[in-house]
Amino acid sequence: MMGELVVKASKLKKEYSSVSQRIVALKEIDIEIKKSEFVAIMGPSGAGKTTFLNLVGCLDGLTSGKLNILGCDPTGLNEDKLSRIRVEKIGFVFEDFFLISSLNALENVQLPLIFSRNYKNNNRPRDLLKRVGLSHRLTHFPNELSGGELQRVAVARALANNPEVLLADEPTGNLDSKNAQELFTLFRDLNREKGLTIVVATHNVKLGYSADRVIHLSDGKIEKDERLVGENGR
């Protein structure tokens, strides 16, 4: 299955225009990401990392070019079809965690199951929180959890519907180095255990280089595409 493509982008372009200016965030880039790859997208602010993840995550539409995610072309799909893809096939982890403050850890993880009408899988949220080391924090609310714990709840939530790809946008931006390292170790383990495809946008060079492949973006273009397989034990 190693050859199966999760993301295939060709001449992918994304432009944001406002009254005063036009910003080209991605300048016709070509990227292919295979199933079970652990990819880090690196680059300075404004390089296009988040834009790329938003396009791959069906959160935003492209300006031109071609994009194929898990065999689907998201261009032209209506919002409900896109949300269907997001809930069933894609897991998101954000820099700001974005947990729902009125729900406890367990309920936050249950949320995607509600949206996918998957009411049968009752034990999965509990198992996932156990997997991320939070079985003792199930009924804690976000304001009662530390940054590292919040992000692990967010990872458990992203995995709730057993997605085919996990997209993480600066997941360690609000974490200290110890928690950041632990989160990347968790990503690495999930990638190895289940063959989960992971795409992480990060500033952190050390963490970025713990992935299998590092794509350097700069000013909307791919500067370098390094495959580190072997170096990281794969």
Place this chain on the structure above:
Amino acid sequence: MKFFILAYKNLKRRKLRSFLTIGGVAVAVAVLVSLLGFNAGYQDALTSDVDKMGYQVVVTAKGCPYEAATMILNGEAGLKFIDEDIYKQITSDPDIDKITPLLAQLAYDPEKMEGKGGFTNYLGIEESYMPLKPNVEIIKGEWFSGNDVNEAILGYEAAESEQKSVGDKISIPGKDITLTIVGVFNRTGSQEDGTVFLPLKTTQRIFDTEGKLTGIGIKLKQIEKISEFEDRLYPIASIQVISMSQVKGTILNLVNSAKVLIMSVAFIAIFVAILGVINTILMSVSERTQEIGIMKAIGASKLDIFKLIWIETLIVCTLGGIFGSIIAIIGGNLVELLVRKAMPYAPSGKLLLITPDLLAYSFLGVIIVGIISGLLPALKAASMRPIEVIRSGE
């Protein structure tokens, strides 16, 4: 955990605001339920009062017919008198089925109401009174032993409040007369429960009104013939004929015009409540822009978000409906008390009739209100684009 719980948890997060919004809906529902209940109750109570009177037609001295009718309904006197001869004159009318002479009198009793003082109603009657009152019967003792004897029959409440029974003596304040109680009537639920009944002749003697009556109660063979009957009595200058159904209609008309006014107030209350609900939910949607964006980012569809916000509105309205109904039921007695004081004539039955039907309709109404007022906030929330929220969170 499903949508309902999710919506509930969100309302719980802002307890005070949710509570106040629910309170607004509750007050509107309580006002509406009370008013509709009052409408039904008043009509029922008045109809029952009029029906219990037994007479379809009352002949009284000329004067304001409604004042006269109201006084008769209240069991009061103070009217002009008519000659007893008129009674004898019309008693042979072919359309009359049953007829009875009445002489109502009032006496002030300083001892009444635990020393506060109050009026006691006395009604002079003859045996012909009973056939006109099918719901009245003697539950203790018996009918007067003669036409002009110092005997009294007490209405149920009169006996109860005076703590008197058959064989006891009562006196009429200001008159040097002692009456022996020979009987007690059953409870009829009408004003006459508080009346002291005397033989007609005795009443005329005690109150110095020999040969006088205050009214004649009549039941016609066919009520449709009332206008012909009235026409025949027209030449007798000193009397007027009042049909109780006309009286009922007029009193209801008066009540109705007041009702229209109160109803408009109720509808304004509901309108304000709707705006309150829309405002609260809209505000909570605006505050949760990010949260709703996150939910959409992790896969919630438009419909999911719409449902979520809509259910919140429905919870607010349903709880408001429940609390409003409870307030209406509990507060109904208080409203009844106020209404009784404010109304010129309040029937003796329950004025506020809150039926399961009425509650069900009000509830249905409030749900519809919820459905409508939830539309705008739910649509607004559902149309939010997740990407904008994610970007603003960056």
